[in-house]
Amino acid sequence: MSPSERRAVDDQTSAPGAPVRTIGQRIQYLRERRGMTREVLAGLVGKSESWLKAVEHGRRQQNPRLPILLQLAEALRVRDLSELTGDQSLPVRMFTGSGHPALSAVREAVNAVPIQPSGTVQPLTTLRARLDAAWRIRHASPDHRTALGDLLPDLIRDAQLAAWMYRGEHRRTAQALLAETYGLTQMFVAYQPAPDLLWRVADRALIAAQESEDPLALSCAVWFLAQAHRDAADFDAAHEINRQGMAAIESHMDDPGTDLLAMWGALLFELAFTAARTGDIGEAWRHWDEAARVADRLPDGYYQPWTSFSRVIMRPHAVTIAVELHQGGESARQSDHAESVPIPSRPRRGRHLIEVARALSLQRDHAAVLGTLQLAYQAAPETIRYNGYARRMTLDLCEAGPATLRPQARELADHIGLMI
Incomplete structure (x- = not known):
C-alpha cells in the first residue's frame, strides 16, 4: 500500500x-x-x-x-x-515466511537480460538436459528451494542468452526452453516476499512461449500465469487466461502427445480450483470430473514434472477442491481415499499433507491436524516452511489449540521459522 x-x-x-x-x-x-x-x-x-x-x-x-x-x-x-x-x-512476512537465501541471486539472474549478449551459448540439447535434471532434483529433494536456488541463477542466464542468440527454428526451441525455465523459477519464487519477481517471470514465460509457437510451451506458461492470478485472488483474470490458453491449443488436441494431453488436464483442473475458490460448487466438481477423465487417458506411471498432473494426483486434487469449498464431510471422505496415494514428488507430497491438515481443521481435529503437519514437515520441510496455510494452522495450534498439544505445536513452529 x-x-x-x-x-x-x-x-x-x-x-x-x-x-x-x-x-x-x-x-x-x-x-x-x-x-x-x-x-x-x-x-x-x-x-x-x-x-x-x-x-x-x-x-x-x-x-x-x-x-x-x-x-x-x-x-x-x-x-x-x-x-x-x-x-x-x-x-505479514513474519508469518508467511522470509525470503530464501538464494532469492537475491535468482532475482539478479532474472534481471540480467542480455541486452548486449556475451559469453558461450549452450547447445540446446545441453539446456534440455539441465532442465530435465533440475525438475528431477526439485521433485526428489525435501529442501527443493535450496536445491533449485543452487541451479537456477546459471540456468536462467544461459537460457536467456540462448533465446537471444539462436535464430530460426533453433530460436523457437530456445524460447520454449526459456519459458519452461521461467516456470521452474516461479516454483522457487512462489510464496516468498517477492511478488514483483513472481509476476516478472510469469509474464516473461508467456512472452517466450508465444515466441516459441509451441503449444506445449504455451499451455505450460498459461498454467503458471493463471496460478499467479488465482493466488492474487484475481479469479476473473485467472479464469479468462485459463480459457484463452485452452482455446489457443484446442486445435492440437485431436491427436496430442502425452505431455500436451496432460497439460489439457492440468488446465481443466485449474478451472476447477478457481471455481472452488469462488465457491461455485457445481463448476468446481464438473471441471474436476473432466480433468479426471483426461488423467485416465494417461499412461500408467506417468507424472508430469511441471504441473504434477497424472492419474495419481487426482485424489489429492479432490481433497483440495473439497477443502476450498469448505465441505467438511466431503473433504474428510476425500482425504481418506487419498491417504495412501503414492505421490512421487516430495514437495507435492508435502503440499498434499497440508491440504489434508486443512480438511482435518474443518473437523476441528486438532491432534490430527498437528500430526499431519508434522508428516508434511518430514516429507518436505521447505514446502511447509513457505506455505501460508500450514503456518497459520501451526500458529493457531500454538495460541488456541489444546494445552496438551501446544508444546509440540511450538516445536513445529520453531522448525518452520514461525515467529510466535
Whole structure:
C-alpha cells in the first residue's frame, strides 16, 4: 500500500478527536478498494458472509484472532497487519515466511537480460538436459528451494542468452526452453516476499512461449500465469487466461502427445480450483470430473514434472477442491481415499499433507491436524516452511489449540521459522 493509500485508510484519525477506524471498518475499506465482495473475501478465509458483515459492522464482541487476521491480510494483499489493526506495524512476512537465501541471486539472474549478449551459448540439447535434471532434483529433494536456488541463477542466464542468440527454428526451441525455465523459477519464487519477481517471470514465460509457437510451451506458461492470478485472488483474470490458453491449443488436441494431453488436464483442473475458490460448487466438481477423465487417458506411471498432473494426483486434487469449498464431510471422505496415494514428488507430497491438515481443521481435529503437519514437515520441510496455510494452522495450534498439544505445536513452529 502506498503512503497516500495508507493515509486514506487512516483519514478518520487525522483530525483531533476524530473517531478511530475499527478493524472491521479497515477490512471493509480494503475489501471495497480491491473490488471484492463480502462473499468472496469470506470464502477465502473460510468464514460465512454473515460473519464478515458482523465483523465489518462491529457487531462481534471480539475482533478476529491473529490466524484469521493473517488470512484476511493475505486475501486483501496487505503487507503488514497495521493496515488492518491500526496498531504498531507487524509485517505479514513474519508469518508467511522470509525470503530464501538464494532469492537475491535468482532475482539478479532474472534481471540480467542480455541486452548486449556475451559469453558461450549452450547447445540446446545441453539446456534440455539441465532442465530435465533440475525438475528431477526439485521433485526428489525435501529442501527443493535450496536445491533449485543452487541451479537456477546459471540456468536462467544461459537460457536467456540462448533465446537471444539462436535464430530460426533453433530460436523457437530456445524460447520454449526459456519459458519452461521461467516456470521452474516461479516454483522457487512462489510464496516468498517477492511478488514483483513472481509476476516478472510469469509474464516473461508467456512472452517466450508465444515466441516459441509451441503449444506445449504455451499451455505450460498459461498454467503458471493463471496460478499467479488465482493466488492474487484475481479469479476473473485467472479464469479468462485459463480459457484463452485452452482455446489457443484446442486445435492440437485431436491427436496430442502425452505431455500436451496432460497439460489439457492440468488446465481443466485449474478451472476447477478457481471455481472452488469462488465457491461455485457445481463448476468446481464438473471441471474436476473432466480433468479426471483426461488423467485416465494417461499412461500408467506417468507424472508430469511441471504441473504434477497424472492419474495419481487426482485424489489429492479432490481433497483440495473439497477443502476450498469448505465441505467438511466431503473433504474428510476425500482425504481418506487419498491417504495412501503414492505421490512421487516430495514437495507435492508435502503440499498434499497440508491440504489434508486443512480438511482435518474443518473437523476441528486438532491432534490430527498437528500430526499431519508434522508428516508434511518430514516429507518436505521447505514446502511447509513457505506455505501460508500450514503456518497459520501451526500458529493457531500454538495460541488456541489444546494445552496438551501446544508444546509440540511450538516445536513445529520453531522448525518452520514461525515467529510466535
